[in-house]
Structures are given as C-alpha cells and as structure tokens.
Amino acid sequence: MNPTISTRPSDSSPVRRRNSRLVGKPLLYTISAFISIGVFLFGYDQGVMSGIITGPYFRKFFGFPGPIQVGTMVAVLEIGALVTSLASGTIGDIVGRRGTLFIGAVIFTIGGLIQTFTVGFGTMVFGRIVSGFGVGLLSTIVPIYQSEISPADHRGALACMEFTFNIVGYSSSVWLDYICSFIDSDLAWRLPLSIQSLIGLILAVGCIAIPESPRWLIDTSRDDEGLGVIADLHGGGNSDHPMVRAEYDEIREKVRQERQSGENRSYSAMWSRYKKRVLLAMSSQAFAQLNGINVVSYYARMRYFELQAGWIGRDAILMTGINSVIYVLSTIPPWILIDRWGRRAILMSGAVVMATALMATGWWMYVDVPATPNAVVICIIIFNAAFGFSWGPIPWLYPPEIMPLMFRAKGVSLSTATNWAFNYVVGQSTPYLQEMIAWRLYPMHGFFCVCSFVLVYPETTGVPLEEMDEVFGEGSRPR
Template identity: 65%
Template sequence: MSTQDLQTGHQARFSMDSTASSTTRTRTNSIRVPNLPPNQHGTSPLAKAGVKGDGLMIFITCFVSLGVFLFGYDQGVMSGIITGPYFKAYFHNPTAYEIGTMVAILEIGALITSLACGTLADMWGRKRVLLIGALTFSLGGLIQAFTTGFKSMVFGRIIAGFGVGALSMIVPIYQSEISPAENRGKLACIEFTLNVFGYTSSLWIDYACSFISGDGSWRFPLAVQVIIGLILAFGSIVIPESPRWLLDHDRDDEGMRVLADLHGGGDPREPRARLEYREIKENVHFTRSQGDRSYSTMMRVYWYRTMIACSSQMFAQLNGINVISYYAPMVFESAGWIGRDAILMAGINGIIYILATIPTWFLIDVLGRRKILMFGSIVTGTALAACGYFLYIDTAITPKAVVACVIIFNAAFGSGWGPIPWLYPPEIMPLAFRAKGTSLSTATNWIFNYIVGEMTPILQEKIKWRLYPMHAFFCLCSLIFVYFAYPETMGVPLEEMEALFGDEPGPIPQKDDEMDEENQPLNEGRRSNDDEDHSPARPSRRSISSHPRFMSEEELAARQAAIKVARLERKNQTWGFLGRGSSSSSNSRRTIASWFGGNSQRQESAHESTPYQPLNREEQ
C-alpha cells in the first residue's frame, strides 16, 4: 500500500470519526505545540541548574515526599511521647479521652484544609498550596513544642492539622501529574516509603529522647517537625509547577517547558514531550466543554470514580493502621512490654515497616493495584484477628506473639493499603475535578482517621482484645469491595481514564496513525480486519511509551504476538481469584458501575481489552 493510499484512507477515517463524535471534541492535529528554542532555560531553578529528565523526576519525588514524611512523623511522634513519665506528669496523668483528643484533634484541622484546598489548588496552583501547607505545619509544630498545657497543645495540633491536610491532599496530586504513566505507581510507592520513614524516625527519636531527664524528652521530638517543615517550604520554591495545571490555565509555554524538562531532557522538540503536551491540552479543551466544575457536578457526573476514591481512603483507616501507628507503644504495653521497651519494640516494628514497602515499588506497575490491595486485605485481616486472639488467651507467649502479629500487619499494610489509596484518587479523577476529587477522598481519610484515633484508647479500655477482630472484619469488607468494584488502572495515562469508567469518550486519539501537528502520520500503520473484529470501540492506550514511535521493531512484533495470545485467553478465560476478576466478578462490577452512573458495558470492554497496536512494518 502506498503512502498516498494510506493518507487518503486516513483522511476518510478522520472525516467519519469527526462526524460521529461530539462537536465539542478536539482532534489532535488541531493542537499546536509551542515552538520554543531548545537552548532556552527551564522554568524552575532546578532546570536552570541543569537538573532535567529522570534526575529531575527523582529529585521532585524525594523532595515533595517530605510532605508525607511530615505526615508520618506526626503520626508516630505522639505515640512515643504519650507513654513517657515526664509527659504524663506535665499533663497530670491525662485520661484516655484527653490522650485521644490530643492525638486525634489534628485530623479535624486536616479535614478542614483538605476540603478547602480542593478549590485553592485549582486557583493558586500546586506549588503555592504546598508552600502554604509546609509553613502552616511548621507553625503548628512550634506551638506544640512550646506548649503550656492541654489547651495550647490541642491548639497546636489543630494548626499542624491544617498543614497536614493541605500536604496530604496536594502531594499525591502533584506527583501523579508529573509522573509518566508506566512509573506512576512506583513513584507513589516511593512517596509512601518516605511516609513510613517519617513515622519510624519519630519513634526512634522518641526512644532516644526517653533517656533525657525533664520535659525535653517530649518537647524536642515535637520541635523536629518545625525544621523539616521549613526545609519542605524551601523546596516548594525551587521545584517546577505541575505542567497539567499550567496548561489548564493557558500558560502553554511554561507548561511545555516543564514537560520538556521532565520528559525530553530539556529539549522542547523531543517527540514524547510534544505528544504529551497535545494529549494534555486536548483534554483541557474537552473538560472545558463539559461546563461546570463544582463539587455537585463532580458528584453527579463522576459519582462512581468519587465512590472508589473515597472508599479507598475509608478502608485504609478502618483496616486498623492507626490503631498501630498512633498507639503502637500502648498496644505493646497491653501485651506486656512496659515503658521504654514498648517504644523500642515500636521502633523495631517501624524498620520492618519501611522494608516491607520497598518490594511494592517494583510490583505495583507489574501486578497492578487490585491484586496488591486484595492480598493486603487478606494478610492484615488475618494478623489483626490473630492479635486479638493472643491478647484474649493472655499466656506467656502473648507479648512475642503480639509483636509478630503487629509486624506482619504493618508489612502487609505498607505494601498495599498504605500507598495505593493515596495513588488511586488523583489517578482516576479527570483533570477538571482532580483537585476536588482528591480533596474529598483526603477528607474521607481524615474523618475516619479522627474516628479511629479518638476511639482507640477508649475501646482499648472498654472492649480490650475485641478491638482487633473488629478491624479484621473491615479488612474482609475491603477485600470484597475491591474485588467487585475497583478497576485496574496500572499503566493507563491520566487522560485515558474515561475508557476504564465508561464515561463519554474524551479527546485523546486512539489510532496510532493519527496525524501530528505537521500533518505527518505518527505511524504509517493500518489495522487488520482481525483488529477491527476484536478491538472495542474505545480502547485505552496504556502509556505514551507504548506509542509505536517509541517502540523498536522487536517490541512491535512482541506486542502483536501478545495481542493474539490475549485474545485466545479471553475466549476461554478462567480468571483467578486475585486476577482481574472472574466472569462473575466482572458481571458484578458491571452492575455496581451501573448503580453509580458508569457506562458498565464500555467500562468492562475497555478494562478487559488489549490496547490497540499496529501491525509490524513488514506487514504494512
């Protein structure tokens, strides 16, 4: 087939697609990428200093992870000091209610700002909210470190909560918007490891300070928060703004420059950076054509996505992590480890907790989100049930058995229900509602965080060992919910998520032979009759790196062979329990999607389809 025939066929198909699609859809070749000089300096001090490409991505990931480090540090620091003798003496042996209030009141502040920042992040940008959150957290830490009593401690915790709420909402959004689809899960898991590292660091600082005589044993750990918060505030000045936010606010030159720095080594002519620019900008035009961006519109149009985002955060708390994180020394004390030994055991547990998060870096973009979540539900539920049992029998083996159960629980939680609920919401929400959807899911986290934090010391006194089987039951509920309701988002670009959820088709072209801005085919391929017969109407491209322009001859041949194998498997599929879902679970997911407003048929089709790939060049 000649090049002229290919182009003639492409033009005919382009005309048919344009007629069949909504008039508000924008085609790719109508988007013009800004022609920026390749030697122009980047938009951030880091890029101007020569930090670009993978180096820039890693630096940003590690630096913004200080935000979740602070969150983790704050979770752990209170658990260590509330068992200390000087802390108890200063606050006159606080009751379970007072301890619960001092620990959990932070969640009230976090709830308020996590909701407010959904709008502020769209207005002010991701960087500015990050800066404000870091400074606010530092102020709250300063008030706590120099507290004069119960009331000022509670006030400091609320102020710190304002900062934590902003950081916990904005950091996942920012990370998801700068990350390539094929590595988005890994980078989010690295973030969570920093969160656990912050938690563990606070425990060891608490343990070291327990040897200090006087109030410095608990004031110094609280003061450390201030230093880390100020470092994060400085870092938020030097990192670039989110390219998606820039393009959404028509700051196209800046957005293209950031994309070039992240994905093109600083060269704005690099094909991958230009393709990503066009896909993001088309999505911006498409979402604007949808009109209102209010919370009510989000809840009405994207209710199914919102339900998944909020339920993931809800189960992350109900699965029992803060019973351990906030009150680990108290848990160990109830098992027989007293005083400083309880803090030591919590610190050892924290190290194992960190190590358990690392394998997920390499598995989350291979196994996917669903498998890891379901495995985590099974193991955490079993560990909590066993912990309750050993506390119930209260024998000589109980102290060591409880430590083992807590370690297993934290390892399983850290590999699944820890990072993924922070990754899922910004992944699945469209650009127009990403900040609002993430803010609502984060607020859900803080609501249940507060409930668990406030009730745990009371329930430990009232129902004792029964507290742990209660949370094991919630683990079982989360397993069932993920199995029947959660789609797999591994490797799907943010602009392609509507293909998973059956929403109105977005503007992203699905044919790899679409025209680029110079009216040249991105790939002179064609679809075979076999492709036409078996491919769904709206498949999703798994990532920009799967575009033929970025694939070798061998990769094209291998992907074509994989498509044929996948089709044969789908004809006689017997999906495993931890797979994408059996036929019964797929039907149930269709039903659940229809309950929450999703187009279930297209959702399932997109979810189970193999993304379109062209024939290899020898067949063209």
C-alpha cells in the same frame, strides 16, 4: 480562569525553560524525593506524639493529664486536617499545586513552633490544630502533584516511594523519642517537636525551586510553561522530543474537551458526572483506616508491647522502633511490583494477609495462653508489613489517578478528608472498644479487610491520566 485555549507554541518558537541543572529522570526523582517531605511530616507527627505523651516530663508539665486530655491533644490535629483537606480542592485549583504545597508547609511549621514553645494545655491544642491545617493541605496536594508529574509507566512506583517517606517519618520519630528518653528535662519532648518545624521550613523554602505541575499550567492557559516543564521532566529539556509533544498534545486536548463540555467545576458537578470515581476514591481511604492500621499505630506501644508482651517504658519504645523498621522495609517491594502486578492484585493480597493476622490476633487474645503475648506481637508485625505493602500506599495513589484534571483537586480533597475523618473515628473509638468488646475488636477490623477484598477497584496500571475515561467505560468526551 480564562475559558479560551491558548495557541500551541509553534515549532519555530523557542519555549522558555527553567534554569535547572537537572533534567529527565534525575529531575523527576529529585522532585519526587523532595515533595515526599510533605508526607514524611505527618508520619513523623503520628510517631512523635505516640511517644512523648507517655513520657514523665511531658506528663508532669501538663499536670498529669487524663485520657480525655491526652486524646484531645492527639486527635485534634486530625480535625484541623479534615477542615483544610476539604478546602484544599479549591485552593489547589486557584493557587496551583506548588503554591498549596508552600502554604501547607508554612502553616505546619508555625504549628510545630507553637507546640514546641507551648505554655500549657490550651496553647498545645491550638498548635496541634494549626499543624493539622498544614497536614490537611499537604496530604491532599502531594499525591496530586506526584501523579501529575509522573510518567504512566512508573507512576505507581513513585507514589509508593512517597509512602515510604511517610513511614520513614514515623519510624524516625520513634527512634528520636527513644534517644530523647535519656534526656532528664523538658527537652525530652520539646526537642522532637522542634525537629518537625525545621523539616517544615526546609519544605517551604524548597517549594520556591520546584516547578509547577505541567497539567495545572496548561489547564490555566500557561501552555508555554507547561510544555517547558514536560520537556524538562520527560524529554531531557528538549521540547521537540516526540514523547514530550505527544504528552503535551494529549493534555491540551483533554483540557479542550473538558472546557467545551460547558460543565462548571463545582463539587455538585463533579458528583453528578463522576459519582462512581468519587466513591471509589473515598472508599479506598475509608478502608485504609477501617482495616485497622490506626488501632495498631496509635496503641501498639501501650496495648501490645507493654500490656501484652510486658515490655515497659524505654524498652517499649525500643520494640516499637524495631517494629517500625520492619514497617519501612515492607513498603519497598511495591516500588518494583506495583507497575508489574497492578493495583488490584496488591490490594487483594494485602487484604487477605491483614484479615488473617487480625483474626489470629483476636484468637490468641481469646485463648489467653502463655504463648499469647509473643504471638500477638508477631501477628501485629505481620499486619503492619502487609499494610505497608498494600493498603498503605495505594489509597494515596489511586484517587489522583482516577479523577479527571478539572476535578482532580476537589476529588482528592474529598478522599483525603475521608481519610482524616475515619482516622479520627478509629482513634477515638478504639480505647472504648478495647474495654467493651476486648479481643473481638480485631476480628471486627479483619471483617473490614474482607470487605475491602471484595470491593472491585478498576485497574489503572500504565494508563495515562488523560485516558482514564476508557477505564471506567466512559470513552472520550464529545467535542
């Protein structure tokens, strides 16, 4: 990277702008909706796999696989995601946010095609790993890109809209599984898998049209391009708009300060200076998993709707679909509230409701009375809604907010890797724990909800990304 700072474009020099019909908020919202396809994809994958693995044609094709084989096919994607989420910090700094998004979409599309046309267990696992590589890149870079193009006053709302797309992906795949359950052939599982490749291809092609992150452009000494993107996003295409100039100058000044500090951009340098921020970013993603969402997401259909409430087969998919709609609806209120109430209030209120729902789930399973099946299902629906309102969206928003520009990609890569690592651990351990400790599993995750309530996350609502040093009491870097 060029260590020098390019000269600010003079007011008399025209800034090259992108050819675009959209400017201002229409452009911002269009880009936000489009890149949310990236999080839609890994929500879709989670839902589609939980549905097809119990289908008769899927099980017959793979020779009626046992629990270890099924668990491998599901969880191996998270291993791939863990690998590339760690690498995405470096990739995102080198090729940019848009380039990383494109690479992730292409890889995910290829992985989906391998799964769709699989000839056996081995190729299915390979396809899942390849898709996981794409998911790791997408799940890291989409929140970074979103935070870097969003204005401070509704950055939270846009991030929450992004999370809603993730749950819409999950819900749509469940309903597609339900529709395809009426197909009497291998298309019942190959068709849902093929759809994700089509969506991935749309994302890859669309990446050509969206702008690069203005902060990455300025950080790589492409100031004119960065100013042009800021003007299109926040100034109606006018590079002389006062708000555009103020944001541009603030970003450039932050870049200048970071370069004059003489620090390199290694992970060790990030850990040395920003240890607290890195730990907060990682813990937010860890608690998002430890709070119990994947105990519900991976095993809701089998454990709650089939074994507890007695819904079997297609009826179980239908009830899972109804639950997923409630889950989607729960993610909408934060669009309005997150930039009003703040991050902390929503996280704390969500933790209280989630802990209560999980404790109640464990109690109803312990007493095991006739009302238990329906009571457990109600508790799980309440839990899902509370998670969708709070600990679902905010752990994806918080890490890119609190990390400085020079370490943002690397810091978010560690937090996202934490998500996939704990996702894998919880997913793999849950069947064993359900057998060994039974109803106690749910109060255990309720305890983690209580821990997440106690942990203090500094409030970041309305704070520009370049001013996060003040939130953490670090002040401005010396010039």
